[in-house]
Amino acid sequence: MKTKILVTGALGQIGTELVMLLRKIYGDDQVVASDLVKKDIPQVVEAGPFAVLDVTDARAMAELVEREQIQTVYHLAAILSAIGENQPQLAWQVNMGGLFNALEVAREKKLALFTPSSIACFGPSTPPDQTPQDTIQRPNTVYGVTKVAGELLCDYYHERFGVDTRGVRLPGLISHETLPGGGTTDYAVHIYYEAIKQNRYTSFIAEGTKMDMMYMSDALKAFVDLMEADPSKLVHRNAFNIAAMSVAPEDIAASIRKFQPDFVLDYDVDPVRQAIAESWPNSLDDSAAREEWNWQADYDLDRMTETMLEALRKKL
Ligand code: NAD
Ligand code: SER
Numbered sequence: 001m002k003t004k005i006l007v008t009g010a011l012g013q014i015g016t017e018l019v020m021l022l023r024k025i026y027g028d029d030q031v032v033a034s035d036l037v038k039k040d041i042p043q044v045v046e047a048g049p050f051a052v053l054d055v056t057d058a059r060a061m062a063e064l065v066e067r068e069q070i071q072t073v074y075h076l077a078a079i080l081s082a083i084g085e086n087q088p089q090l091a092w093q094v095n096m097g098g099l100f101n102a103l104e105v106a107r108e109k110k111l112a113l114f115t116p117s118s119i120a121c122f123g124p125s126t127p128p129d130q131t132p133q134d135t136i137q138r139p140n141t142v143y144g145v146t147k148v149a150g151e152l153l154c155d156y157y158h159e160r161f162g163v164d165t166r167g168v169r170l171p172g173l174i175s176h177e178t179l180p181g182g183g184t185t186d187y188a189v190h191i192y193y194e195a196i197k198q199n200r201y202t203s204f205i206a207e208g209t210k211m212d213m214m215y216m217s218d219a220l221k222a223f224v225d226l227m228e229a230d231p232s233k234l235v236h237r238n239a240f241n242i243a244a245m246s247v248a249p250e251d252i253a254a255s256i257r258k259f260q261p262d263f264v265l266d267y268d269v270d271p272v273r274q275a276i277a278e279s280w281p282n283s284l285d286d287s288a289a290r291e292e293w294n295w296q297a298d299y300d301l302d303r304m305t306e307t308m309l310e311a312l313r314k315k316l
Contacts (some may be wrong), residue, residue, distance in 0.1 A: 080143060102115070202266050210248045243297070
């Protein structure tokens with residue numbers, strides 16, 4: 001991979017940890033972190049180069065790429081599913097406008113571009129169990145619509161202009177460094193924080209609602225491995241299903257009880273996020289990623305639970 005890197009949306013749940021990992025692998029000065037505003041996250045904004053960048057501003061993005069001699073972009077800036085349903089116009093503007101600007105600068109400057117898609121690119125008519133790599137994609141959220149359009153646009157820029165675009169369909173990500181930014185799967189992070197703080201959690205997602213989830217370090221490994229993969233082996237490029245575990249709230253609670261036997265889970269279901277969750281698959285078939293670039297998750301539910309509880313006990 002060409003290693004002068006720009007990360008957009010770098011102060012979000014994924015970006016903070018991705019920047020730290022990329023700097024460890026490629027060197028602090030090689031990774032420029034950027035976000036809409038500078039936040040007090042010293043491990044990112046002070047440990048290497050940082051720039052304020054609104055991804056909907058095409059000229060500012062092109063100037064930053066030129067100034068920093070960027071070769072590869074990890075484009076993370078986006079509005080997630082629950083916030084997107086509240087502000088669909090903003091979701092379209094940021095998710096599609098930002099991606100279009102990133103693709104255009106990648107075309108003009110011959111950059112490599114990584115963009116994550118999501119389990120949200122599927123909808124109620126998609127086969128819900130072991131959802132195939134290539135299948136029906138008719139999402140009914142604005143976030144999901146931007147993810148399908150994004151996958152197609154990235155394919156188009158690769159086929160039409162030869163841009164080295166790559167990406168994965170991420171499950172809900174679980175991590176302890178930075179809180180999630182307004183998605184439907186956020187409950188699966190909050191449950192661990194509340195397990196440490198109060199030994200109980202009230203879930204806004206209903207019992208029995210399965211969704212794919214993944215521990216953050218597995219997702220970051222996928223980002224780096226796919227960008228380092230031999231392009232001649234990639235049949236798909238921009239929308240690899242990747243999977244680690246398919247869980248409902250009660251599965252996470254049962255896993256937490258292996259370490260905290262008195263943990264209590266109850267429910268106060270949010271109809272908006274519940275409807276979104278029900279429109280997404282229960283589990284994905286990730287065989288294409290396994291075959292094309294040797295993808296494999298390291299963390300199952302119990303290993304993730306043990307790691308999350310230990311880290312949050314120290315942090316909180
Ligand atoms: P997040 O909400 O935590 O972070 C997104 C970042 O984008 C924020 O720091 C925000 O300030 C920034 N941003 C918003 N508007 C911007 C703009 N106009 N210009 C520049 N920056 C802007 O999100 P995340 O969880 O880190 O997600 C990153 C990517 O991964 C997104 O594309 C998201 O759809 C995808 N994804 C995330 C998950 C997950 O569980 N976290 C799952 C599937 C896909
Ligand atoms: N975690 C994301 C969300 O819930 C999935 O794309 O929006």
